[in-house]
Each structure stands twice: as structure tokens, then as C-alpha cells.
Amino acid sequence: MNRLNPTLKELGPFPFTRREQVREAQKRMTKMSIAGVQPKLSAQLSVKEGIFKVVDKYGSYILKPPLSDYEEVPENEDVTMRMAVACGIDVPFHGLIYAKDGSILYFIRRFDRVGRTGKRHVEDFAQVAGKSRSTKYNYSMEKVVTLIEDYCTFPMVEKMKLFRRVLFSWLCGNEDMHLKNFSLIHQDGKIELSPVYDLLNTTIVLADATEEMALPLQGKKTNFNEEIFFDYFGGERLGLNQKVLTNIKQDIQSAFPRWNQLIEICFLSDDMKKAYKNILSKRRKDIGWL
Incomplete structure (x- = not known):
């Protein structure tokens, strides 16, 4: 919690179901600067509300929903990144969060951002x-x-x-x-x-x-x-x-x-x-x- 923000007391579930996450990613695909095959969402951490909020620009985190065609990709990426750290490889801050339907998604802090808009x-x-x-x-x-x-x-x-x-x-x-x-x-x-x-x-x-x-x-x-x-x-x-x-x-x-x-x-x-x-x-x- 402290690594997300030292003043954050509690992080609530991501306010989208698994299906809604994919729909939001597809809807915003042309508006965001993060491309790729896997659906992704750009987000800011709202400390006041204690949740990740989806944004079209100035996102400081990338969220990756679970995929329907491939099993346990968020869980897989999270543990593999932790294994990389264990052998001396530099990785951004990352982790897993629950969505409101109990599904798990992966988040990672963007290393190409400085402050809120830089x-x-x-x-x-x-x-x-x-x-x-x-x-x-x-x-x-x-x-x-x-x-x-x-x-x-x-x-x-x-x-x-x-x-x-x-x-x-x-x-x-x-x-x-x-x-x-x-x-x-x-x-x-x-x-x-x-x-x-x-x-x-x-x-x-x-x-x-x-x-x-x-x-x-x-x-x-x-x-x-x-x-x-x-x-x-x-x-x-x-x-x-x-x-x-x-x-x-x-x-x-x-x-x-x-x-x-x-x-x-x-x-x-x-x-x-x-x-x-x-x-x-x-x-x-x-x-x-x-």
C-alpha cells in the first residue's frame, strides 16, 4: 500500500467487471498511447477514493485485464516479474488487484511518466x-x-x-x-x-x-x-x-x-x-x- 502512495489507507476493487474491462480497453484503444495485442487500460490512482480510475490521458499506471482465450495471464506476469527481480533485473512497481466481480487484473507503473503530466x-x-x-x-x-x-x-x-x-x-x-x-x-x-x-x-x-x-x-x-x-x-x-x-x-x-x-x-x-x-x-x- 505504501509503495502505491504513502497516504493511501485502503485500495478498493477495480470498479469494472472482467467483461467491462475488455470493453473499456477496446473503446479507448484509439485514445491511448499504449498499444499491443493484449487489452490495456490507462489509469490514475485516486488516493481520495482508494481506487484506480480509468483515464484517456496522463495515466501513470497500465492495467491488464484477464484474457478469455488464455489462462491466468495476470497472475503469470506478476510472478514472472517478481522472479526477474530475484536475479537482479530492474522492473517497474507492479502487482495484482481484484475487480468488483472477483476477477484479478495486473497493474504496472509507467516508467515513461514523470509526475502527473510529464x-x-x-x-x-x-x-x-x-x-x-x-x-x-x-x-x-x-x-x-x-x-x-x-x-x-x-x-x-x-x-x-x-x-x-x-x-x-x-x-x-x-x-x-x-x-x-x-x-x-x-x-x-x-x-x-x-x-x-x-x-x-x-x-x-x-x-x-x-x-x-x-x-x-x-x-x-x-x-x-x-x-x-x-x-x-x-x-x-x-x-x-x-x-x-x-x-x-x-x-x-x-x-x-x-x-x-x-x-x-x-x-x-x-x-x-x-x-x-x-x-x-x-x-x-x-x-x-x-
């Missing part, structure tokens, strides 16, 4: 690369590295962040990290990777998923191992030294017990928790960490 300049990698929403998969992880080299103020720092994020996404079954799910943010006189967003285990959501990464690495999207990640991607393509790579490996491996704890206490159903843990076990086995 904005930070943010560009996703599709914009930087000259790609569109329809061509956001037409790229490679190797080319993503060149974007960091060309645009970031301190490329080596951002390359370390990128390696950690890519490895984490693969381990947790997030096979949808396309160009629009990476962004550059201009702040404090620097251009750097923005905090992460849209992290979830898509493998357990998409029953027919056949790929492990959205953008190919070393020309492929499946059958990855430690050599590809650490020797090829981390060492050869990103230019990270052995000490840096070892530290990242240790950070992630030491987070495994915490990941299991987070999955156990999260809002996913028991079947989804089991499926999530199975994906983690499989990926750890594939990379030789189990």
Missing part, C-alpha cells in the same frame, strides 16, 4: 530498428546487440543487462521477447535500456508453442545450451569477459530457490504452478544446470 522519452527497439508491429519478429538477437552499441551511452553496461534479461527470459519460458518488448529510455543525460516489462511464461500459456525465443540467436529459435548463451552470445557477440559472465550465472543460479518460493505463493492455480516449475526444470536441464 513524459520521459522512450523508444522500443522496433521503432529504433525501423520495424513495425507486423515486422517486430523480423530481426535477430545479434542485431539487437548492434542497436545497443549504436544508441546507448554506455554500451557495455547495457550489454550486461541484455544478457541477463535474455537468459532469464529463456529460462522462464518467455518465448515472446520481440523487438517491441525491448526499449531505450532517455533519462539523467543517458540513453539506456528501460526497466523490463511484458515478462511472462508464454510457454505454459500457449499450448502449441514450438519456439523458445522470439528472435533467433545463432540462426535458431530452439535447442539452446550453455555454450550458445555464454560462449557465443555473452562472450563473442556481447564481448563480456569471463568474470562478468560468471557473476551473472551465479546470480541466476542462486535465485532458483527464491523462484520456487515465489511460484508456490503466487496466485497461479496448482496446475499452472506445476507447469511453470516443469518448464524451469527442463530449461535448467537443457543448459546443464540440473
